Amino acid sequence: MSDLIKLVEEEANAARAKMPDFKAGDTIAVYYKIKEGNKERIQQFQGTVLQRRNPNTNGETFTVRKVSNGIGIERIFPLLSPNIDKVEVIRKGKVRRARLFYLRGRQGKAARIREKK
């Protein structure tokens, strides 16, 4: 019967395959649809990916961290959310962890990530 579930999930799998490939340490820009009354506009959120959670499921999310005016801001996006317009990979990072929580305690130069060649 799990075949029936697979059948229902096909659409989500196709949407996941369309997403660009990014992982922890990459710098990405998320274009997120915001509804204000009847108007819809697109907001950009650019930062470093800290982690991807529950990979390969419909509930997969990723955390993006940016430092704005000296204050660290983290946002969690569902990967397959219909509110995500697109995701742009700006820079590939070279990291040795899957979850970069150590960035939270660092500022400025210490929070740099080497670029993947």
Added chain:
Amino acid sequence: MTSLYGADGRNVACTVIEAGPCVVTQVKDVETDGYTAVQLAFGERKEKNTPKALKGHFDKANTTPKKEVVEFRNFRAEFEGGVQLGQEINVGDVFAEGDFVDAIGTSKGKGFQGVVKRHGFGGVGQQTHGQHNRLRAPGSIGGASYPARVFKGMRMAGRMGGNRVKTINLQVMKVVPEKNLLVVSGSIPGAKNSTVILEK
């Protein structure tokens, strides 16, 4: 179970149900039966495992032996002009996206369970400070010389699960007519591959 994203962007946990094709095996009316109802059958059953009497019943509707037979009393409201004996009913005929449905099934059997799991008791006291062997106990079950008995219906340990359970107001998130699939929000009673009755 799986999950789908709603139009508002929320990720909703969903259950996939194979809802059809169902065959009308009997149409009851006031003259012959005293009330109106429609009997539906679902799922295949081997002919050698079907009693002769039941086989005759299915033959009347000109169909193969089915696994489950359920009667619905307020069915005609859905189909103007009524339904015919032997008519096949598919998921798209009854359910549409956005409908609210109820699911009736038999819950998973849990075996003999204590009061904490079965009735949601809090247990007695705490784990430390001299506490000994009473953590998940029911506590007092009543008075002593008066009333000198335990009241009927006192919640105690015992068999849990395996009951008829109805989950109400599940929203239909998606209908796949080709495969007779229905995706509803939330969970439904019973184990995987068990049968449920859906009501609108």
